[in-house]
Amino acid sequence: MRLEVDITGKTFRNAAGETHDVIAGVTFALDAGEVGVLVGPSGCGKSTMLRILAGLDHDFQGHVSRPAGARVGFVFQEPRLLPWRSVEENVRLVAPRADAAKLAALFEVLELSAHRNHFPGELSLGLARRVALARAFAVEPELLILDEPLASLDAALAGRLRDQIAVLMNNRSMITLLVTHDVDDAVRLGDRLFLLSPRPARNLAELRIAAPRNKRGDAEIAAIKLDIMRRINGDAAKLDAS
Amino acid sequence: MPRLLSFAALLASWWIGSLLAGDAKLPPPPAVLSAMIAEARSGDLFFHLGMTLARVALAFTLAMSLGAAIGYLMGRVRLADRLGDPWLILLLNLPALVVIVLAYIWAGLTEVAAIAAIAINKLPTAVVTLREGARALDAALDEMATVFALPRWKKFRHVILPQLSPYIAAAARSGLSLVWKIVLVAELLGRPNGVGFEIGVAFQLFDIPRLLAYSLSFAVVVLLIEAVLVQPFEARLSRWRPRAA
Numbered sequence: 001m002r003l004e005v006d007i008t009g010k011t012f013r014n015a016a017g018e019t020h021d022v023i024a025g026v027t028f029a030l031d032a033g034e035v036g037v038l039v040g041p042s043g044c045g046k047s048t049m050l051r052i053l054a055g056l057d058h059d060f061q062g063h064v065s066r067p068a069g070a071r072v073g074f075v076f077q078e079p080r081l082l083p084w085r086s087v088e089e090n091v092r093l094v095a096p097r098a099d100a101a102k103l104a105a106l107f108e109v110l111e112l113s114a115h116r117n118h119f120p121g122e123l124s125l126g127l128a129r130r131v132a133l134a135r136a137f138a139v140e141p142e143l144l145i146l147d148e149p150l151a152s153l154d155a156a157l158a159g160r161l162r163d164q165i166a167v168l169m170n171n172r173s174m175i176t177l178l179v180t181h182d183v184d185d186a187v188r189l190g191d192r193l194f195l196l197s198p199r200p201a202r203n204l205a206e207l208r209i210a211a212p213r214n215k216r217g218d219a220e221i222a223a224i225k226l227d228i229m230r231r232i233n234g235d236a237a238k239l240d241a242s
Numbered sequence: 243m244p245r246l247l248s249f250a251a252l253l254a255s256w257w258i259g260s261l262l263a264g265d266a267k268l269p270p271p272p273a274v275l276s277a278m279i280a281e282a283r284s285g286d287l288f289f290h291l292g293m294t295l296a297r298v299a300l301a302f303t304l305a306m307s308l309g310a311a312i313g314y315l316m317g318r319v320r321l322a323d324r325l326g327d328p329w330l331i332l333l334l335n336l337p338a339l340v341v342i343v344l345a346y347i348w349a350g351l352t353e354v355a356a357i358a359a360i361a362i363n364k365l366p367t368a369v370v371t372l373r374e375g376a377r378a379l380d381a382a383l384d385e386m387a388t389v390f391a392l393p394r395w396k397k398f399r400h401v402i403l404p405q406l407s408p409y410i411a412a413a414a415r416s417g418l419s420l421v422w423k424i425v426l427v428a429e430l431l432g433r434p435n436g437v438g439f440e441i442g443v444a445f446q447l448f449d450i451p452r453l454l455a456y457s458l459s460f461a462v463v464v465l466l467i468e469a470v471l472v473q474p475f476e477a478r479l480s481r482w483r484p485r486a487a
Contacts, residue, residue, distance in 0.1 A: 054389050074389040080382050084404040084482040093400055094390040119482045139390065 001032040001067040001142060003053070003175050009061035010048060022048050023060070024200035030192070032142070035169060035176040035213075037186040039228070040196030046179040047077065049201070050147050053177065066143065067175070073141030077148045079128040081120040087131050088116040095138035103138060110134050110164055126157050130164075137168050144169075144176045150185055162188060166213050187224045189213065195231060205231050269451045277451035278459060286440075287459060293436040294425055295463065297353075301360035302421050306414060308361070309368025313413075314406070316369065317376020326369075333366040338424050342431055351432040363424050368413040375409030407479045415472060422464055 010023040022045040030036045038046050051057040053064060054074055081090050091103065107113045110130040120128055129149060136144060149165065150158040162185060169176060169189070180186050186193050187209065195204040207228065211220060253271060260268040281287035316323040316330075342359040349355035379402060387397045429438025437460045444453035 051385075056385050056388060072389055072391070074386070076382070076386065078382065080386045082383065082400060082404070085400060093396065094392065121483065135390075 001070070001175065002029060002065075003067065003143065003177070004029045004063075004065045005049075005053065007049065007052060007060055007062040007064065010045070010052070010059075012048075021200035024197075024202040026194075026196065026201055026203055028192075028194050028203070028206070030175050030177065032175055033173040035178060035189060035191045037178045037180060037190030037193045038196055039180060039183060039186045039193055040201060041198050042181050044196050044199045045201040046181075046196065047147055050074075050145050050177070050179055054145055070142035070175075071139050073136030073139050073144045075129075075132050075136045075144075075146040075149050077151060079120070079125075079132040081128060081131055081135075083120050086117050086119055087112060087123070087134075090120065090131060091135045091138045094135055095140075098138045098140075106134050106137055106168075109167055126153050126161065129153070130161065133161075133165065133168070137172075140172070142174050144174050146176070146178045148180055149178070150180070150182065158185075165189065170213065183225050183228050184221075187221050187228070188216065193228070195228065267450070269454065273451045274454045274458065278455040281452070281455055281459075287456070290435055290437050290440050290456070291459060291463060293433075294429065294438065294460070297357055297360065297429070297436065298418075298421050298425050301357045301364065301425070302414075302418060304357065305361040305364035305421075306368055306410075306417060309365045309413065309417075310372045310406075310410065312365075313369040313372025314376045317373040317379075323373070330366055330369055333362065334370065338363045338427060342424070342428050346432045353433075356428045356433055359428055360421055360424050364417045364420050367420065368417055371409050371413040371416070372406065375406045378409075379405050411476050411479060415476075418467075418472065422460075426460075 006027045007023050008025050009021065011019045011021050013019050026049060028036065038049065040046055048057070052060050053066070054072060055066070081087075082093070085093065088103075091106075092098065095103075104113070107116065110133060112127070112130055112134060115123065115127060115131075120131065123131065133146075133149065136146070146165075150161055153161065166189060178186070178189055191209055191213075193207040193209070195206070196202065197204050207224065209216070209224060256268070257270055260270040265273070278287065312326065316326050341362050342356075345355040345359035345362075349358065383401050383405075387401045392401070425436070426438035426441065429436035430442040433439055437456050440456045441453055444450070444456065
């Protein structure tokens, strides 16, 4: 099972009729068991790319090959829960065959057990995010896509949720693609990092992290982060000079 | 309690009005009540109310289901909207009386003509409301359903229908009040029974207590249906909304 992405161009037309290039050229491939992370500044077209990968947007140049018939789990940037269905119903709706024990374990890991019968309107953003995560994992996806799952949460909560996501990722072998603007999240969760330029997005560099997620020490993480910052800023400096 | 007070005030002003205007123009409440009881004893009251209710139920169901389907289609498919819009505007502004009279001329003084005429009067408002609802559907939830490959029926039931339900409730509410008004006219003009027919007869005989007896019984039925069916239905639909404390 393999995800191959080769997007050579994507343009948007705004209401005034002007066209904007969002993606200039992004290429990467992921195998099952790998967690790929797209890292780039806000507004560089990462979410657009995810929509293309998920099959929501067909209007682009290039080629995307997804494993045929793969179950997809998608965690949107906003939770996108059905406000008129309870937490449990939201999860069960997309995963009707999930058995009770597995769901219970999933709710346990994400600390949602007490909220099963609540409606999304009664939840905080952090909790709603976790429900969206539970929903994506409940379908036992072969392709898991996460769009900034930790954005706009406070640091402590984001850290906890990141650990929960790591636990869930380690439990299952699938193709995972995470999008974030936060280098720290990228280094702690990803196996392969794809650095993207500001809009229109194109590949800047690719990094592989060999150490397993739970064995990465703070020093190692700091070193990788430094390397990333250098590459991003170095490139920006080069762009300025030209 | 405030409702009860307000009702008592209505009754009192009616009574005072009848004292001022005289029995011939506005009979006092007891006279109307005894007319009501007499009609109820003979069974006429229930028969005519039943006939009217049956017509309302049929025309309402017909107009709601057809109107919801057409409205949804027009809200989702641009071509359908363009094609349907002139018809919609025509129907929306066509006086009820014209529809009823034409229906009786073309289809004869039949039950089918009466129910069709009532339904056609209500149809365009249902279409307009549901079209707005279909236009307001959340694209984000639509994408969610697509990504998670929800089957069509499940998507309709759990994603689309709950979004449309406030619009359906609004169309039902306004449509019902429209149907109540029109059904009596249709009965007056071309049916041998029903509350509208009875009111026509009472009008010709200048039998004001009987006229009021039928009108008020009809109003009571409308209020009952509102309290027993429409309001609980609306409350059920909105139970997921966080309530203000």
